[in-house]
Amino acid sequence: MKLLLSAAFLSLTILKVHSVAVVCYYGSWSAWDGITPENFDASLCTHINYAFISIWEDGNLRVEDDELDIDQGLYKRVTDLKNQNPNLKVLLSVGGDSAADLFRGMAGDASKRGPFVGSATYFLSAYNFDGLDIDWEYPEVADQDNYITLLKELKAAFQPKGWLLTAAVSSDTEHGYLISEMVQYFDFINVMTYDFYGPWSDYTGQNSALYSSNVESDWEKSHLNVAAAANNWVNAGVPKNKLTIGTGFYGRSFTLSDPNNHGLHAGIIGPGNDGGEATYAHICSTYDGWTRVWDDEQKNPYRYSGNQWIGYDDQDSIWAKAAWIKDNGFLGVMIWAIDQDDIAGVCGEKQILLKQINRAIA
Incomplete structure (x- = not known):
């Protein structure tokens, strides 16, 4: 009995110790489906980013959903998670x-x-928020100077109050980013290393593979995987200690043009029957009977059944990504989005993907 208690305590301790940042985006609209802040273990994240608030034409911030954000108190219910985790x-x-x-x-x-x-x-x-996260998808070259001016003005207002200023940025550095100047104003930058392939693609591919595949073109190998995209941001001038690298708690699906051709870069005729995107909670509970293939080159699984194919992350691939991020000295792991995890534990352990990240970086 003592051994069991000790093991349980050790497991709990591992989940509560953060050697790197764990930045958790929360899609607030999921509260309409019953996925509310009360469902989350606040010790599993170092940061929670409340998505989203919008902008009026006159520049003022615009509440996205008055009933949810204000009337039902969702802003406050998320910031109240700091009562559970004072370091959050x-x-x-x-x-x-x-x-x-x-x-x-x-x-x-x-x-x-x-x-x-x-x-x-x-x-x-x-x-009672601790900062602002700028999710501009995406500035163009003509926006570069205006983007930097905005950051300067935000930083000047935030610094005396100790508030954080962060950004979500494309996995591709070749947007309207003046990276050498951006890095001066952001406390850290969240790289969206997912959506590498999807229904817009010409063939099947992983949403967020850790490494490239030998079937890819040279450009795909140097852009469409987590390791390459993360290193591209480093090579562009952002220190690793200012970068969190994204993981996706969802997958991208396709309808195959030939059900007998179901590997990577297989031909497609459009998105999957689920609309082209599915959360991990949906995948693990609904597609369990599909054939699962582990791609050891990309360190990611995919599943297929008939003419349906989906590339996604599970507890094995998420572990591999988080361990790579830690071992390569980046500030941390970013997640889009924690509400897409197996929150209710339908497939086993509750919040399994988020817990796997915590275990991998401990």
């Missing part, structure tokens, strides 16, 4: 994949940047 930092993430034009119009106009900075200060103070 909770950031408000602004933007998302449909906010590029709003960012562009605001950053390029001083009369809009002022309200943006002022309203950000209000929201962080009013709801």
Whole structure:
């Protein structure tokens, strides 16, 4: 009995010790499906990024869902997780994949940047956030100077209050990023090393492979995997201690053009029957009867059944990624998104992917 208790205590201790950062994005809309902050073990993250708040045309921050964020108190319920984990930092993430034009119009106009900075200060103070995360997908070359001006003004307002300023950036450095200047203002940068392949691709491929495959082109090998993309950001001038490297708790699916050709770079006719994307919780509970293949070259699994194919991450591949991130000296692991994990433990251990990351970096 004592041995069992000791083992349980050791396991718990491993999960609570963070040798590297664990940045957990939370898609707040999942609360409508019952995945609320009360479902999460706050000790498993060093940072939680609340996604998203948006932007009005005049530059002020715009609450995305008044009923959820304000009336149901979701902002406060997330920041209250700091009562469970006093070391936790909770950031408000602004933007998302449909906010590029709003960012562009605001950053390029001083009369809009002022309200943006002022309203950000209000929201962080009013709801006990610890900083702001800029999720501009993606600045163009014409936006470079305006992006840096926005960062300078945010940093000037945040620094006296001790607030963090971070960003989510593309896995590809070849966007409108003045990287040598960006790095001066951000406390750290979250690299979105996922969505490497999807229904927009010409053939099957992994959402977030750790390494390249021998079937890929030279460009794909140097861009469409976690290791290459992370190192591209380092080579562009960002220190490893300012980079968190992304992992996806979801997969990308395809409909095969020939069910007998079901490997990597197999021909496709479109997205899978699930719309082209599925959470880990859905994959592990619904696709369990599909054939699973472990690709030891890319360190990722995929599954297929008939003309359906999905590339995704499971507890084995997530472990490999987190261990690689730690062993290569990066600041930490970033997750999109913790609400896509097996929160209820339908397939076994609750929050298994997030726990695997914690075990790998301990």
